[in-house]
Amino acid sequence: MKILGLILLFLGFFFILIAAVGVLRLPDFYTRLHASGKSETLGMLLSFLGLALYEGFSLTSVKLIFIVVFILLANPTGTHVISRAAYRAGLKPWMRKGE
């Protein structure tokens, strides 16, 4: 069970690394928000589930599951609030040239 937890933790870290590279390298605000909104949420979810499996059944693992549920609710909500504020302020999405 501990080995499975460490594998999940490493997989989650891989997705967090992909989210960081996407936020640094993508060309536009909305695409950067896309990278940090979905990949970051999946990485955090896998990492905390892995840590809860590594811990075993105790009060700490219940709190870790609670953090997972909170991030699953809060991170897409925060992304949506930022993108709505940017769209209302008139930030244009990135287009291919000629469209």
Place this chain on the structure above:
Amino acid sequence: MAVETFFLAMIISLIIIIVMMLFRVFKGPSVYDRLNGLGVIGVDAILLLVLIGFYNKREDMFVDISLAYAILGFISMVVLAKYIGAKGDSDA
């Protein structure tokens, strides 16, 4: 012992990722890019706190700190987005 080395490597890599995000926060073209970078840093810091707790074998204390940090980061991000969206950004 090997597990603690794994935790230490993940802690150092997360610190490197947070420093990379600071580049986006300082450079970002619009104010919403800076806000996005701050949100990513806040979410990464939750995992960093829990990993520091597992490395020091005090995870029962650090889990509470990271839970409070998650709630505080979410509320501050929503309030900042509402405030900047109502006021209008000054740079960009």
